[in-house]
Amino acid sequence: QERAPAEAYNAYWYKDGESRHPIYFDRAKRSGERQMAFFKKYADKLYLPDFDPEDNLQYYEAVIKWRPKEILNLKSEDEYPLVATNFKTPTSPSRCSGDDQLPWLVEASETFDPQFGTICINPVTAKQYGVQEGDIIWVESKNGKTKGPAHLSELFRPGTVNIAGALGRIVKSLGEKAYNRPMYNLLCNGKPSESCPFQMGVQNNVPVKIYKARTGKIINGACVCA
Incomplete structure (x- = not known):
């Protein structure tokens, strides 16, 4: 269905200054859980150089946390x-x-x-x-x-x-x-x-x-x- 160009913007659907933004990313959490299950299941058959599933998949969380990096210090x-x-x-x-x-x-x-x-x-x-x-x-x-x-x-x-x-x-x-x-x-x-x-x-x-x-x-x- 063809839509007006204005309908591509969030503000069109939420009037009077209202808007909607996600703060709980359930899809990211589920994706991380599926990947972790896969790595655990095939842990003895997989070798990925320079890749730590535990470290990598900690970022797949529903609520984003601030993690300061060494480069800031x-x-x-x-x-x-x-x-x-x-x-x-x-x-x-x-x-x-x-x-x-x-x-x-x-x-x-x-x-x-x-x-x-x-x-x-x-x-x-x-x-x-x-x-x-x-x-x-x-x-x-x-x-x-x-x-x-x-x-x-x-x-x-x-x-x-x-x-x-x-x-x-x-x-x-x-x-x-x-x-x-x-x-x-x-x-x-x-x-x-x-x-x-x-x-x-x-x-x-x-x-x-x-x-x-x-x-x-x-x-x-x-x-x-x-």
Whole structure:
């Protein structure tokens, strides 16, 4: 049955400021119980690397509980004391349709968006590490590292390292410029224990450290450094 566009919104059905939102997720609870029964039944026949059913399925609960993560308690003396984040920009939301390979879009991004292809940090954090605007820096996690020119901005919270879009490539056959852009995926991993228990999405906020590259320069909008 065809419906009016307005009927797609919750507010259409619940008038006078009323609305309805679930707070008890019974389906999630039942799903977790079914999965746990399956793992117990076939415990002697299953081997899933880096997967703990007890730990994973605790999140399948009817009422969501707050579980603070270690990343919220990083200290300056830790090996990886900063938090890496990935965010979208108007010209670099993702890599769908090869956005990072479209010449006009890339040219507009390089011309008008200082966050494109750079590693964005707060000036306070930059001062702590002796980093200035345009310096080529490495960002390293326990999983890997990536590099790029630093961009200093108050838009970003102190203690964070921020890389926009889905840029960077791991092979030069797709272009020297793309190869030398910062690639956020290199900081993450696909381990089940560090992924979303519900959808297995990769955990994309990871502890990192930064340091200046020994040598480096910008060539055609991308950095080449060691």
